[in-house]
Amino acid sequence: MSVQEIEKRWQKRWFEERIFEAESGGKEKFFITVPYPYLNGNLHVGHTRTFVIGDVLARYNRMMGYNVLFPMAFHVTGTPLVGLSELIRNRDERTIKVYNDLHKIPKDILFDLNTPEKLVNYFKKESEIALSDMGCSIDWRRKFTTMDPPYKKFIRWQFGKLKSKGLIARGLHPVRWCPNCKNPVEDHDLLRGEGANILDYTLIKFSLDGYIIPCATLRPETVFGATNLWVNPAVTYLIAKIGEEEWMIGERAFEKLSHTDKHPEKIGEIEGRDLIGRYAKNPMNEEEVIVLPATFVDPTEGSGIVMSVPAHAPYDYLALRDLKEGRCDYDLTEEISDLILKIEPIKLIDLPGYGDFPALTVIDELKVKDQMDPKAEKATKIVYKREFHDGILNDVTRRYEGYKVSEVKEIITKEMLKEGKADIFHELSEPVTCRCGTECVVKLVEDQWFLTYSKKEWKDEVLDCLSSMKIIPEEYRKEFENKVDWLKDKACARRRGLGTRLPWDKDWLIESLADSTIYMAYYILSKYINEGRIKEEELDDQFFDYVLLGIGEQKSDLHKEIRNEFEYWYPVDLRSSGKDLVPNHLLFFLFHHVAIFPRRYWPRAIAVNGFVSLEGEKMSKSRGPLFTMREAIDEYGADVTRFYILGNSEHIQDADWRSSRVKDAKRALERFYGLAEDIIQRSKVSRESGKDLSRRDRWILHRMQVRIKEARAAMENIQTRRALQNAFYLILNDIKWYRKRGENPKVLLDVLDLWVRLLAPFIPHICEEIWSRMNGGPQNFISLARYPEVDEGKIDHSIEIEEDLLRDTIEDIREILAVTKIEPKKIVIYTAPEWKRDIYKTALKLKVKGALDMGSLMRTAIKDHANTRRISNFAKKMVREVELMGQAEVKILANSPVDEFETMKKAEDFISYEFGCEVSVFDAEFSKYDPAKKSDAAMPLRPAIYVE
Ligand SMILES: [Zn+2]
Numbered sequence: 015m016s017v018q019e020i021e022k023r024w025q026k027r028w029f030e031e032r033i034f035e036a037e038s039g040g041k042e043k044f045f046i047t048v049p050y051p052y053l054n055g056n057l058h059v060g061h062t063r064t065f066v067i068g069d070v071l072a073r074y075n076r077m078m079g080y081n082v083l084f085p086m087a088f089h090v091t092g093t094p095l096v097g098l099s100e101l102i103r104n105r106d107e108r109t110i111k112v113y114n115d116l117h118k119i120p121k122d123i124l125f126d127l128n129t130p131e132k133l134v135n136y137f138k139k140e141s142e143i144a145l146s147d148m149g150c151s152i153d154w155r156r157k158f159t160t161m162d163p164p165y166k167k168f169i170r171w172q173f174g175k176l177k178s179k180g181l182i183a184r185g186l187h188p189v190r191w192c193p194n195c196k197n198p199v200e201d202h203d204l205l206r207g208e209g210a211n212i213l214d215y216t217l218i219k220f221s222l223d224g225y226i227i228p229c230a231t232l233r234p235e236t237v238f239g240a241t242n243l244w245v246n247p248a249v250t251y252l253i254a255k256i257g258e259e260e261w262m263i264g265e266r267a268f269e270k271l272s273h274t275d276k277h278p279e280k281i282g283e284i285e286g287r288d289l290i291g292r293y294a295k296n297p298m299n300e301e302e303v304i305v306l307p308a309t310f311v312d313p314t315e316g317s318g319i320v321m322s323v324p325a326h327a328p329y330d331y332l333a334l335r336d337l338k339e340g341r342c343d344y345d346l347t348e349e350i351s352d353l354i355l356k357i358e359p360i361k362l363i364d365l366p367g368y369g370d371f372p373a374l375t376v377i378d379e380l381k382v383k384d385q386m387d388p389k390a391e392k393a394t395k396i397v398y399k400r401e402f403h404d405g406i407l408n409d410v411t412r413r414y415e416g417y418k419v420s421e422v423k424e425i426i427t428k429e430m431l432k433e434g435k436a437d438i439f440h441e442l443s444e445p446v447t448c449r450c451g452t453e454c455v456v457k458l459v460e461d462q463w464f465l466t467y468s469k470k471e472w473k474d475e476v477l478d479c480l481s482s483m484k485i486i487p488e489e490y491r492k493e494f495e496n497k498v499d500w501l502k503d504k505a506c507a508r509r510r511g512l513g514t515r516l517p518w519d520k521d522w523l524i525e526s527l528a529d530s531t532i533y534m535a536y537y538i539l540s541k542y543i544n545e546g547r548i549k550e551e552e553l554d555d556q557f558f559d560y561v562l563l564g565i566g567e568q569k570s571d572l573h574k575e576i577r578n579e580f581e582y583w584y585p586v587d588l589r590s591s592g593k594d595l596v597p598n599h600l601l602f603f604l605f606h607h608v609a610i611f612p613r614r615y616w617p618r619a620i621a622v623n624g625f626v627s628l629e630g631e632k633m634s635k636s637r638g639p640l641f642t643m644r645e646a647i648d649e650y651g652a653d654v655t656r657f658y659i660l661g662n663s664e665h666i667q668d669a670d671w672r673s674s675r676v677k678d679a680k681r682a683l684e685r686f687y688g689l690a691e692d693i694i695q696r697s698k699v700s701r702e703s704g705k706d707l708s709r710r711d712r713w714i715l716h717r718m719q720v721r722i723k724e725a726r727a728a729m730e731n732i733q734t735r736r737a738l739q740n741a742f743y744l745i746l747n748d749i750k751w752y753r754k755r756g757e758n759p760k761v762l763l764d765v766l767d768l769w770v771r772l773l774a775p776f777i778p779h780i781c782e783e784i785w786s787r788m789n790g791g792p793q794n795f796i797s798l799a800r801y802p803e804v805d806e807g808k809i810d811h812s813i814e815i816e817e818d819l820l821r822d823t824i825e826d827i828r829e830i831l832a833v834t835k836i837e838p839k840k841i842v843i844y845t846a847p848e849w850k851r852d853i854y855k856t857a858l859k860l861k862v863k864g865a866l867d868m869g870s871l872m873r874t875a876i877k878d879h880a881n882t883r884r885i886s887n888f889a890k891k892m893v894r895e896v897e898l899m900g901q902a903e904v905k906i907l908a909n910s911p912v913d914e915f916e917t918m919k920k921a922e923d924f925i926s927y928e929f930g931c932e933v934s935v936f937d938a939e940f941s942k943y944d945p946a947k948k949s950d951a952a953m954p955l956r957p958a959i960y961v962e
Pocket of ligand 1: 192448450
């Protein structure tokens with residue numbers, strides 16, 4: 015039977031027996047969710063990671079005895095499906111190629127996917143099949159899409175709640191905007207620039223001969239240190255009428271401002287070089303500053319004209335120095351050149367340890383050459399960060415003297431805005447390109463509905479929620495806190511696409527990330543809706559209030575039942591997701607939960623994982639490369655795919671899908687399967703009992719306990735790689751050794767019993783197959799068996815140390831033979847004498863007590879042994895050696911009695927068989943044969959070896 019056939023068989027059995035359909039009640043519950051997939055393509059191996067991690071955790075917790083709910087649904091709202099169906103309808107060549115070649119959709123089917131609804135239906139079916147074929151233990155009775163009418167009612171209820179709590183507002187609001195599509199863009203509408211933020215620059219209004227020269231800056235406080243302005247002499251600037259003012263700005267700034275409420279009107283042009291040498295007035299201190307040329311000025315950024323603060327901005331310092339030292343070729347008059355030489359930086363921020371001019375200090379530190387040196391960027395970031403956190407304003411800033419930079423920014427900006435000395439200018443933090451290929455801008459939308467995420471009280475509740483949550487990996491907690499701090503108000507409705515209309519303003523559709531924040535709660539209801547037990551008409555606000563919040567009276571027993579089920583499953587115990595969703599979805603997930611639900615229903619944990627690349631390249635649904643889940647399953651099978659992805663990396667590390675290594679994984683699983691079959695067969699014919707345990711048997715049983723302990727600890731921390739390392743590879747090694755030493759098939763069957771259960775969450779199909787053969791039939795599923803527990807009674811460190819002694823000694827002999835190239839006729843092994851073992855043990859015990867030093871060790875040793883000199887030399891060595899060991903290891907060694915001589919003596923035959931020659935073992939003190947005087951070298955756990 016092929017791997018795929020075995021997998022199909024078990025998937026069918028699981029489905030028929032409905033073992034993953036979770037009902038409330040009874041055992042303690044575990045509610046795990048992963049983000050539902052967006053249905054604009056087939057699932058690929060990149061998705062596999064998040065889904066499979068979710069599934070492994072669901073399976074693990076199920077085997078740990080929890081009642082596990084692992085549901086799934088589909089995300090379809092927004093514009094991507096509308097756009098995609100249009101492209102398919104128009105037979106857009108590139109789209110057809112991408113979906114035919116990469117997503118593997120046959121053309122006849124593809125051409126028919128010409129409406130959003132058909133796309134949803136097609137990808138919904140394909141995704142469900144792919145996830146089932148991957149072995150995901152999902153309760154499919156709860157599936158839905160975000161455009162289902164009942165779901166829309168749930169969203170309308172939620173938005174009504176948010177609005178009544180004052181968390182939704184309307185007004186002029188900046189959004190990321192595609193000028194071609196004439197629509198706000200969200201992360202999944204983009205070709206690049208996902209995660210780009212909208213930055214608020216302060217546009218400081220310098221004035222020159224009646225014109226306004228606006229200079230954009232993120233550091234408005236530095237205006238007090240402006241020594242000059244920079245223009246790019248090669249650029250033509252526009253003169254634009256804005257309200258009553260006339261501004262000089264770059265062309266791109268003009269375009270950007272036209273998407274705001276400024277409505278600029280072009281009335282003229284001026285060459286950058288014609289501004290050089292003229293004077294502009296600083297609005298904050300009325301100082302006149304000269305306009306100078308600089309090549310670093312990017313006409314597409316900000317207004318295209320920059321204020322220069324050389325004391326605190328490395329670029330400004332460098333440009334000024336370049337001018338002074340005549341390194342630029344601008345053809346300046348002698349008068350201007352003289353003036354330039356006189357310009358001195360003006361220090362306005364005190365920063366301890368950074369000298370007179372922090373910009374210069376960092377420039378020197380990084381050895382930045384000039385304004386075109388790429389290191390100037392890094393220098394800028396360093397100065398910005400240091401000054402922001404530790405800088406204090408000095409008397410140059412007049413009434414702001416004594417303020418910290420971090421606290422004064424907002425104050426200065428507010429005052430400048432109030433006095434008409436500045437404006438706000440929105441810029442994207444990085445270039446953003448729409449799916450249609452157009453460069454996006456920031457648009458100020460009038461009457462935009464937005465969520466007021468910037469509200470302090472709302473943020474405080476989210477931080478409160480975070481502080482009581484488990485974040486895995488824990489290092490990501492800071493990341494979450496920072497993201498909460500920085501989160502700004504966010505547009506939550508748009509004009510086009512699929513989705514739910516705002517309940518109070520039907521012209522607007524709720525944006526597609528905003529409708530995906532608390533949908534985990536809907537999984538409880540969707541079962542009743544899908545089963546037809548509750549009708550769409552019943553889903554009014556009173557219904558949601560009652561079942562989700564317990565507000566109001568129950569209208570029927572069914573409503574009470576649903577309420578009970580909700581109370582049983584909620585809150586979400588774990589949300590597991592890719593790290594790309596940290597700055598958006600996962601944040602909104604928290605914000606909306608704290609806004610809607612009482613504290614006891616706030617999420618308990620979030621786990622974050624990295625991506626999967628394909629042969630070292632980033633996968634992309636719209637450009638390739640792409641390897642679909644379907645292809646992976648057809649080629650390698652689900653278990654191999656799962657095993658590879660989970661074992662390749664863990665936490666936020668990225669995994670890389672390399673077919674050569676996937677093939678290695680496939681072979682490893684085939685070996686595992688073969689070994690399991692062999693063990694089962696042998697145990698059937700063996701006459702040995704599994705009761706009379708030899709030392710070797712106790713060794714392998716002990717080793718299994720160690721692996722179980724490690725695998726469980728790894729799983730509790732979602733370290734899939736570490737878990738598989740222990741549950742698969744290390745056990746495989748142990749079994750190899752055990753079989754070499756002589757196996758008891760009955761014991762090996764017990765080991766296999768533990769082994770398959772350890773592996774079942776990772777490679778469930780193959781484990782079900784093995785389990786069914788071990789337990790005489792398919793009626794009892796390993797998916798529902800108990801995960802192995804550590805049996806303390808089977809832990810025996812002495813045996814492990816002794817077996818390690820033997821293994822290490824054989825390794826040492828092998829090395830000696832390899833180095834000396836001797837064909838051995840006789841091997842003699844000398845184990846350490848009693849006095850050495852005594853001192854070693856004493857050293858260990860002292861270390862456990864934290865009292866290990868030469869003095870204490872000697873005092874104890876001299877009492878028992880006479881020869882002080884040899885004791886002293888040896889004791890020195892032991893102090894050094896034991897000092898370096900970890901406390902846990904020392905504890906085990908100190909408390910586990912080991913008989914070195916007996917262990918080695920009993921293994922004489924075994925070693926002899928290994929090397930094909932005679933082997934003798936002696937205690938070094940009583941050796942009858944020691945021609946090379948090797949026995950002196952015998953150390954505790956490190957016998958001396960002599961080869962003839
Ligand atoms: Zn567009």
